[in-house]
Amino acid sequence: MNFANLSFDFGVGITLHTYLVLSAALFCIGLVAVLARRNAILVLVGIELMLSAANINFIAFWRFGAHPEEMVGVLFALFSIAVAAGEAAVGLALIILVYRHYKTINPSQFRSLNG
């Protein structure tokens, strides 16, 4: 299967930039969620969004890169998704433990990391 020959032509030239803009937007949304939300689960969701943005970048750079025939980008993206799944599991477990301890999952209430 030659993925390199797959082309999605929507009339408008879809270029690397398009993907990068998408991923940047996604990253920013995730970042805002991470920084601004008062709910740790939503923060975790924000992180997932940022990871997704990174994955899009992987794929985009692979697809428009010098060697689209090698499956490096897909591999990284898959790997990253797997890690993100593990991370989400650990993160949720942490959130549950924090909740048990502090009776809240608002991250601005956790001060035990300060110096």
Add this chain to the structure above:
Amino acid sequence: MDNPILSYLWLVPVLPLVSAAIIAVCPQPCRRLAATLTIGSMIASFFVALAAFLTVLGVGGSAGGHGGGEVFRGFFNFEWFRFGGEALRLGLLLDPLTAAMLVMVTFVGSLICIFSVGYMSHDKNFTRFFGFLSLFSAAMLGLVIANSLLLLFMCWELVGLASYLLIGFWYHKPSAVVAAQKAFITTRIGDLGFFLGMVWLSSEAGTLLFYDGGNGLLEQSALTKMATGLTVGGMAVSTVISLLLFCGAAGKSGQFPLHVWLPDAMEGPTPVSALIHAATMVAAGVFLVARVYPLFSVVVGPETVSAALQVVAWTGAFTAVFAACIAVAQNDIKRILAYSTVSQLGYMMLCLGVGGLAGAIFHLIAHAFFKALLFLGAGSVIHGCHEEQDIRRMGDLRHRMPVTFVVYGIGMMALSGFPFFFSGFWSKEEILHWTHGWPVSQVPFYMALGGAFLTAFYMTRQMFFVFFGKKHSKEAAGAHESPAVMTVPLALLAAGAVLLSLVATPAWPWFHHFIEGGETHFDFSVFFVFGNLALMGASILVVGAGVGIGWFLYGRKDLPEAVADPLDRAAHPVFQVLQNRFYVDEFYAATVFRVLRGAAEVAAFFDRFVWGGIVLFARGVARFFSVFADVYDRHLFNDGFDSGCEAFRDSGGFLSRLQNGKIQSYLGVAGAGVVLLILIIAWI
């Protein structure tokens, strides 16, 4: 001239010295021991002195045989210490002058010590008193036998110390303390001259020994050297040195202008006045001049009479009249005698100055006897009248104190120079004789005559006030005769005052030849030589006038205390001046003391404000500069450092706030960092 007596001569001063040392460590209650020691040592010294005297007499008598004019002179020199390559030698000397003085001092001294046992019997410092007397005797005798000007000076100062201690013996009386200080300091002024003269003499002559077998300073080679050496002012070295030594003599012997201490010295106990301030110590100045007479009399160049002796003569003559004038107007019995002493010392100096060495010494010895007699008599009177000293408050004591009256009368007549049977007459006669023969001027002769008149006058005045007339106070009414321990010494002194007249009449001038050498023949015809007769006549006339006027003014009728002195009535301003002692003390107080005080204040001012001020100024300058250093230190250096530290701390506090433990803010910062990085990369 080796004589066995020389090896025992040292005993004379050492015996009283040992006695003084023992008494010094005795506790107060050892009164009997102290008195015994003092009197015993004095009498022992007297016998040694007598032996010395007889030796001199014996050798001197035979000396006439081998060449006239020779006198006995034995000395014993010893090394005191060595410095550098030199040895400083001291020595003892025995010659007629020394022998006569030794006998006089020990004899009069013994009698006065015996008298003191009675006079001081009530004093609780009795022991101390005798210790001081011993010290004084030792020093005085040492002074007399010294064969070294240095030893003489040392004893001279010690005599001054003893005088200081004894004048201030009643130390609880402020007046006595002041008088003692005055005596010590006034004589020390003269002693500065003495000291300088001695130092000079020592460097000129190379020795301070009087006689040293041809090398002594009174021997020919040294004298010639000094007489020919000239100083800055064109004066001979010998003259200047003599005058410096005379300063010391004038201080000790109360010559004008250093006489002021002597009358005040009467604040001491009366035996002290008798022994020290009449008989012996004050004569030390006369003795000094007599001792170094060869130096004084060495004639320089065209002069016939040495300049030094002229100064001595004029000083003596002036003092004789000056002090006699003051004595006329005094009312304190001891003060009259004190001024009389000053006057008589003036006579002695005068006689020395005009060349009559033997005459001066004879007057010195005769005066020692009759003045000691008068002072002890006065002491007896004061003792009898319960410490009353004002002659106007006495009167009629001849009935209550007959013995005292008689001996006092003898003393008075001897002092006034009553003819023929009193030593004072013959000694004064000799003085007049020498003065008359002085080639320089006849003025001193007339001054001496005037002084003789005044002496007779004031003594008559005193006699009438004290022993005649009516009782003027209850002290005089309650007077009593003194005990035998006091009257017997008086009688012995009176005998001495009379008997001494035998050895110095012009007919048999034994004493003269004893001192100056030569053979004595009895020659009664001398009396009838016209010059002698005329002199004697003048002297008798003058004394008669003095006594007569004295009787006319004070003896005819009783003078109560309230009535003014006849002289005061006659010439009030003059009498005032005399009574105030010519205002000499006031003059000194206004000049010398003020100048000294001023100098001291100026020196203290300098010390405090100028020398000290410079230091304080230096400190100020240092401080001034230290202000800059301070500003730099404190404000630039310290403050800069401090604020730096503070900034670090503050920034630390600020930065620590970043680490607030909120994950989201960390991430925010990280995000911001990323944005920043991106911007930087983009900009690059």
Add this chain to the structure above:
Amino acid sequence: MTNYLSAIPVLSLLLALPLVGALATSLVSSRRPEVARSVALFFSVLVALLVAWIGVSFQPSATGYQFEESVWWIRALRVQYHLGLDGLSFLLVLLTAVLTPFAIALPSGIREKQNVYYALILCLQGIVFGVFLSLDFVLWFLFWELSLIPGFFLIKVWGGEKRGFAAYQFFLYTLAGSVPMLVGFLALFLATGIFDFTKLAGLSQSQILGGIVAQFPWAAGFPDLFLLGIFVCVFVGLAVKVPVIPLHTWLPEAYTQAPSGVTMLFTGLLSKMGVYGFLRILLPIFPEQMQTLQQPLLWLAVATIVLPTLVALVQTDLKKILAYSSINHLGYCLLGICAVVSVGGAKEAKEAALSGVVLQVFNHGVTAAALFAFVGLIEVRSGGLRSLGDFGGLRKVAPVFCGLMGISLFASLGLPGLNGFVGEFLIFRGVFPLASWAAVLSLPALLFTAVVFLRVLAKVFSGPLNPVWESFPDLRSSERWLMAPLVALMFGLGIYPGPLLNLFNQSVVTMIQFLP
């Protein structure tokens, strides 16, 4: 005997012994002051015995130094540890050894830290020994400056009301004087490469010091002026210590504020260090410079003799009076030393003057120390009062006190038969032929001193008894035994000074011999 002694470094032992004593004393508990005092006294007596032992084998007639010790100390700077003893230094060592036990035994009225007090006194003694024994400038200067430290603390800690001011003034003033001296000697060292006194004196005597200095680049062209400058520098340093007017203002304050035992040592020892410096350094090394400046130096000497006596006339504090008279007495030493350098002049006059100076140093040490001790005893009795006006008539209640103090006062004013006279006579005897005008101008001081001391006697001991002092205690027997030896010494030296003169006669003769 000499050989036996020369086997051990006896002078170093002498330096060390007081310091060991000081250490031992300071280790005694401050709560047992009597023990501290006894230990200090024991050591000071031990030192005196050691000095006596040295004295037995000391040969007064030998020229040069005895018991010499010489080791390189700082080789690169040619600094030696060089000690030696001649008649002059032995006399001063003797004085130090004699006075220190008295200063320790004197009832001081001190209550606090007595162990340190006595330890510092012993320290001072050791340091003063060092000054009198060192023959190398650096070593000597070290001791010279070290003496300030115990001095400073003794005033600062145990002094009177104004002790702080007095202590700082004492310290800084003398230190300021030492600075030019150090500079002067460094300059001399740079020019000659020698720190050793004996070698410098040798160069000066053989007239080659000027030649050597002339080769020194900094002094090229003006070697005489260079040496004169060095002389002035060294003179200033010594003059402060003596003290010479007008460099004396520290002295009255220091003497007044220090406790009496310390004042005894100050007047007995520290001021003698200055005179010793004149005799050991200036006279042998700079005789020509002294000759050049003789006239101004003589004026200074006259001022130092006369002015303090005048100042003392109007003082009321007993200690101040004694302090000023102390300056006066040291002025006579200066006068003698300055007169001795006269060109020409009779040899025996110079010997008389210099013998007088050395004798005066010893005599004044004894007399002035005794007088300060008496004032100390008065202070202990009166609770610190020592103004003339506070007393009066004490002779009635304290006759022995008055007698002994009176003897000391008369010794100080130069009464024959007591020690002061011999020295003063010899000085005047020597100075008069050499510098007559200076001798004559100094003469009034003899009178003023008498006035000053008679005033003391009159105000304190005579007159009606001040009722406040009805129960003023006379000298206790322990105090009598303390003061009696000093008074006996005054009599002994006054009547028979021969043995003491013999000790240093050879030194004086040598010094005169080597003067140009």
